[in-house]
Amino acid sequence: MNLSHEWLARLVPHGKSAEQIRDLLTAHVATVEHFERLRADLAPIVVAQVVASEKIPETRLSFNKVDDGSGTLLEVVCGAPNVVVGAKYPFARSGTTLPGGMKIEKRKIRGFTSNGMLCSADEIALGTDHDGIYTLETDAAPGTPLLDVLPLGDVRLVLDVLPNRSDLLSHIGVARELSALTGAKLAGPPELADLPPVPSPAVTGTQEASAAGLKVRIDDPLDCARYTAAVISGVTVCPSPDWLRAAVESVGGRSINNVVDATNYMLHGFGQPMHAFDKAKLGGGTVMVRRAKAGEKLTTLDGVERALDPDMLVIADAAHATALAGVMGGKASEVTDATTDIVLEVATFNAQRVRATRRKVGLSTDASYRFERGIDDAMVPQALALGAALVALVSGGHVDALIEVGRAPAKRPPVQLRAARVARVLGEAVSRDECAKLLASIGFEVVVDGEALKVTPPSWRHDVSRDVDLIEEIARLRGFDRLPDTLHGARPGTVPDHPLWGAYRRVRDVLVGAGLHEVRPLPFTSGRGERAETVNLMRVQNPLGEDEPFLRASILDTLARRAEYNLNRMQGNVRLFEVGSVFAARPGGTPTEDVRAALLVMGQRRPPHFTEPQPPAFDAWDAKQLAITLAQASYPGSSVTLEPGTGHVLWYIVVRAARVGRVTRVALDAPVWASPAFGVEVTLGEMSNAAVAPSGQHAHGAKKRPSGVAPAVTIGRREPVRYRAIPTMPAAEFDLALLVPDNVPAADVEKLLRSASGELLERCVLFDEFRGAGIPDGTRSLAWRLTFRHPERTLRDKELDGRRALLLKTLESTLGVRPRTA
Amino acid sequence: MTLAEFLAKLSALEGEAPGRIAGTSSLDEWTVLRNALVGRQAGEFTAIMNELGSLPKEERREAGARANAVKVALEDALEVRRAQLTAKAAESGPKLDLTMPARDRWQGTVHPVSMVIDEVVEIFRELGFTIALGPEAEHAWYNFGALNFPADHPAMDLHDTLYLGADQVLRTHTSPVQVRTLQQYPPPVRILAPGNVYRRDFFDPSHAPMFAQIEGLVVDEGISFADLKATLSHFARRYFGPHTKTRFRPSYFPFTEPSAEMDVQCGVCDGEGCAVCKHSGWIEILGSGMVHPAVLEAAGLDSEKYTGWAFGMGPARTAISRHAIPDIRILYDSDVRFLEQFGR
Numbered sequence A: 001m002n003l004s005h006e007w008l009a010r011l012v013p014h015g016k017s018a019e020q021i022r023d024l025l026t027a028h029v030a031t032v033e034h035f036e037r038l039r040a041d042l043a044p045i046v047v048a049q050v051v052a053s054e055k056i057p058e059t060r061l062s063f064n065k066v067d068d069g070s071g072t073l074l075e076v077v078c079g080a081p082n083v084v085v086g087a088k089y090p091f092a093r094s095g096t097t098l099p100g101g102m103k104i105e106k107r108k109i110r111g112f113t114s115n116g117m118l119c120s121a122d123e124i125a126l127g128t129d130h131d132g133i134y135t136l137e138t139d140a141a142p143g144t145p146l147l148d149v150l151p152l153g154d155v156r157l158v159l160d161v162l163p164n165r166s167d168l169l170s171h172i173g174v175a176r177e178l179s180a181l182t183g184a185k186l187a188g189p190p191e192l193a194d195l196p197p198v199p200s201p202a203v204t205g206t207q208e209a210s211a212a213g214l215k216v217r218i219d220d221p222l223d224c225a226r227y228t229a230a231v232i233s234g235v236t237v238c239p240s241p242d243w244l245r246a247a248v249e250s251v252g253g254r255s256i257n258n259v260v261d262a263t264n265y266m267l268h269g270f271g272q273p274m275h276a277f278d279k280a281k282l283g284g285g286t287v288m289v290r291r292a293k294a295g296e297k298l299t300t301l302d303g304v305e306r307a308l309d310p311d312m313l314v315i316a317d318a319a320h321a322t323a324l325a326g327v328m329g330g331k332a333s334e335v336t337d338a339t340t341d342i343v344l345e346v347a348t349f350n351a352q353r354v355r356a357t358r359r360k361v362g363l364s365t366d367a368s369y370r371f372e373r374g375i376d377d378a379m380v381p382q383a384l385a386l387g388a389a390l391v392a393l394v395s396g397g398h399v400d401a402l403i404e405v406g407r408a409p410a411k412r413p414p415v416q417l418r419a420a421r422v423a424r425v426l427g428e429a430v431s432r433d434e435c436a437k438l439l440a441s442i443g444f445e446v447v448v449d450g451e452a453l454k455v456t457p458p459s460w461r462h463d464v465s466r467d468v469d470l471i472e473e474i475a476r477l478r479g480f481d482r483l484p485d486t487l488h489g490a491r492p493g494t495v496p497d498h499p500l501w502g503a504y505r506r507v508r509d510v511l512v513g514a515g516l517h518e519v520r521p522l523p524f525t526s527g528r529g530e531r532a533e534t535v536n537l538m539r540v541q542n543p544l545g546e547d548e549p550f551l552r553a554s555i556l557d558t559l560a561r562r563a564e565y566n567l568n569r570m571q572g573n574v575r576l577f578e579v580g581s582v583f584a585a586r587p588g589g590t591p592t593e594d595v596r597a598a599l600l601v602m603g604q605r606r607p608p609h610f611t612e613p614q615p616p617a618f619d620a621w622d623a624k625q626l627a628i629t630l631a632q633a634s635y636p637g638s639s640v641t642l643e644p645g646t647g648h649v650l651w652y653i654v655v656r657a658a659r660v661g662r663v664t665r666v667a668l669d670a671p672v673w674a675s676p677a678f679g680v681e682v683t684l685g686e687m688s689n690a691a692v693a694p695s696g697q698h699a700h701g702a703k704k705r706p707s708g709v710a711p712a713v714t715i716g717r718r719e720p721v722r723y724r725a726i727p728t729m730p731a732a733e734f735d736l737a738l739l740v741p742d743n744v745p746a747a748d749v750e751k752l753l754r755s756a757s758g759e760l761l762e763r764c765v766l767f768d769e770f771r772g773a774g775i776p777d778g779t780r781s782l783a784w785r786l787t788f789r790h791p792e793r794t795l796r797d798k799e800l801d802g803r804r805a806l807l808l809k810t811l812e813s814t815l816g817v818r819p820r821t822a
Numbered sequence B: 001m002t003l004a005e006f007l008a009k010l011s012a013l014e015g016e017a018p019g020r021i022a023g024t025s026s027l028d029e030w031t032v033l034r035n036a037l038v039g040r041q042a043g044e045f046t047a048i049m050n051e052l053g054s055l056p057k058e059e060r061r062e063a064g065a066r067a068n069a070v071k072v073a074l075e076d077a078l079e080v081r082r083a084q085l086t087a088k089a090a091e092s093g094p095k096l097d098l099t100m101p102a103r104d105r106w107q108g109t110v111h112p113v114s115m116v117i118d119e120v121v122e123i124f125r126e127l128g129f130t131i132a133l134g135p136e137a138e139h140a141w142y143n144f145g146a147l148n149f150p151a152d153h154p155a156m157d158l159h160d161t162l163y164l165g166a167d168q169v170l171r172t173h174t175s176p177v178q179v180r181t182l183q184q185y186p187p188p189v190r191i192l193a194p195g196n197v198y199r200r201d202f203f204d205p206s207h208a209p210m211f212a213q214i215e216g217l218v219v220d221e222g223i224s225f226a227d228l229k230a231t232l233s234h235f236a237r238r239y240f241g242p243h244t245k246t247r248f249r250p251s252y253f254p255f256t257e258p259s260a261e262m263d264v265q266c267g268v269c270d271g272e273g274c275a276v277c278k279h280s281g282w283i284e285i286l287g288s289g290m291v292h293p294a295v296l297e298a299a300g301l302d303s304e305k306y307t308g309w310a311f312g313m314g315p316a317r318t319a320i321s322r323h324a325i326p327d328i329r330i331l332y333d334s335d336v337r338f339l340e341q342f343g344r
């Protein structure tokens, strides 16, 4: 909402500066977002005094010595005839840019140097007088900024009005607040002091009324509670008087003509949207409020032809729609220079209907904005009388009749307020009488009712229905900054940390430690990513773009796109992870939401070093290690196994017999120089969106599992580590190099080695794989190192030899695996 | 073997060993010699010791003591020589240029928005807050209805919503977690709820269709606006510095009443006004207010008995201004050259 500081001061003569008003409004009412001096372009112009002046022969020019407060007298050539020694003028020093864009430079004229310009009114955009320089009647010292001397500095305050406070969408509404805050009384603005009389009383009817050749009828009383109209004849449509033009421009509007400007003045001044019709263009001398007909069309004032439908409310004459009610007028009945008779409309349209209409046509206007938020409906007849008189004043017309159809709004129900409740909500006692005084100061009707107050909100407030609404008024009028702010101790809460928060922090710690970057990208997807997961993609009904209309079903899908983004920028070392939600559509219900952790690695395994200028790239075995690390952090205390997968899935991650994730080769749209990408994704748990309890109820004490706490596998309680004695006896070890057929998995061999080695086996590590010379086709040589230790004595060579022989025998008989002979 | 023979062998070894030890000229030679002298398998000393068992029992004590003394002497001499050879090796070998760089490891990083969340969480943890989470795919009732949003009202325009179905939305704020938590757990409730929220805002330098939010909620008997002011001002001082000034401005959220925005005085200009604070002297930090009784009632609580306050803040805004990030999209792009900057 654009506010003019001067306009406000005319409505409430507060005697305060614009800065003070800004601070008061921000602290007590609504935030002033911008603060703009409208004639900031004049800021560099100063007051200067002519100290000496002489004519330059054979010219109209004078050569002057000017005091601009700088301490040095400046030489200035001037072409104006009215230079007077001792007089003061607006002065632009060389280097200054004038409002019109002209830059003043130091220059030579007829051999005389000129160091600036003494300005005419025209040159500094103060009027059209170009006959001579502008003489200032001021005591101000030379060098004083011109804006401090002339009353030119209206200030525009842009108020951030939130949807609950439609009363602040007018100068009168803000003036009411300033009156309460400063104690200054509201005043009739001087420009409305000499309005012509209007007929009284109005011609009324509940559904229809006629006067002065106009019939007004409401067909849809649910959407239009009251419609009022004035008939004004004999108008002359022409440019507005200066004051009206200035008022319209002071709030950022454009002056159009006297009639339109008058309606805009009423809108910005009093918050009442008005519309003027050319009466001659209203067929049948009729104004009717009705729903639009299917197939009906209307060209609005902006020249756009709009298709109407029965959800929209229109104003119509006997035959056609002539305006979109509460939104915009029609082109055909627009007031033009040829207009002589006017119908002026002020009405109360239903907020939801205006909202529906303007959304359908995609057209938000100053009027619709106010109707949607609520206008001061009780004031409609007064607004009509005032608006009609104003139009008559500025157009030379005559108000023939005021017509009023429909009903006045019911008074709002009173709200009870107890001082004890005020103290409990604010943490500070405010007396009943103080509450009453504050509320009355902004127009609330207050009646003392025992210990309590009965408070009736004024017709311009649509946001007050409960005691807390009144408490807010009291708090802000006193000032939030005045309220106490002592920190008190508090009872501990009953809510345990959500388990998925702990999981997130554990996962993040280990993956950051492993050299990965956490990312927080957008979770939308084209649906062409991760193959197996595209089946149940959740589609956003009104997506930001048709290229990515789905919510992701896999975080790896997102990370793959982020990797491609990096590859496109020649970044081949990509190590990213994210903990976030994935979604799947569920027929007839809300989508399922799982929280997952995922990582993607590609590129060099380590940073290059002079000892290793070309580090190897990440491979499947790095991915397997990262998967184990990630899974253990996700499910601490549970054993993690990786089952070989097929296709692009390298392994499935299994925790307590449940598949909780997978390790994949990630297919990317990648340049030839890129290394392979590997991904790991683990489900941490379900984030249930089931309702906790029905509306108005809670589930305290219910046995069921709290919503949103359903991990895929119950996160294990970490058993305390039991101390094992540090070994004192030496270990003994031997290696087994085995020829293992390709169809025998290494894991089977290792499992056998472990089970057949006996309890003294301490470690069993696969440390070598070899294929090639000396190794039969279809087999590979795999070598394990086995470490044994007896807790109480040194193992003898003979004992080890026995074990070795036994193992080889068992391997051959069970798996057909033989030792590799030198 | 007799005791005399045993002792003679020990003395012979004791006599000749020092010379052999001193004669080693490299660590390799030294290792060979040590194994030859005291190696457990084939050492000369070990061989002598293996004879100990053949002595008469009453002589073993004397023999053992003498053997031990010889062993200590041998090991001392070996150790001295090893130290000498090690020092020599370090001098004579190719010298390390110790100015060369360390072997490096990849440095992982926490996202700058997560860093802000961590810091906020840490401060509120000190005040006894726990962490609550909720779904991003949310029922319209939890997102709007339970939070006292008037149906079909311009207040809804502040939350341009991405819809998943007639009654399902991508949550537009973390406030639904307030209602879920209040339905689940009885007061006292003191929670912080970080999470992602969605708006139908197209990407531009200062808007994103999804961003992080941190919600805070306190509900108990006897909670007042004074507690809200005190706690949030305390937070501001812990976060921005002990002398941080705060101010509270009237605001509007359907689910709080009274509602207030909290600003902190601009640290760049100390409130004088500068480009960072858009010449207001203040920086907007969070929205807050007393929990609307309608919200408590939606969660089945007695709004006469219980009162509460809540706040919501956007950590991305803090991250952007703290790190001077010119465009919010950088936070989402996941460019490794950006992420790496938060490593050290």
Ligand SMILES: [Zn+2]
Residues within 6 Å of the ligand: B266, B267, B268, B269, B270, B271, B272, B273, B274, B275, B276, B277, B278, B279, B281, B282
């Ligand atoms: Zn500043």
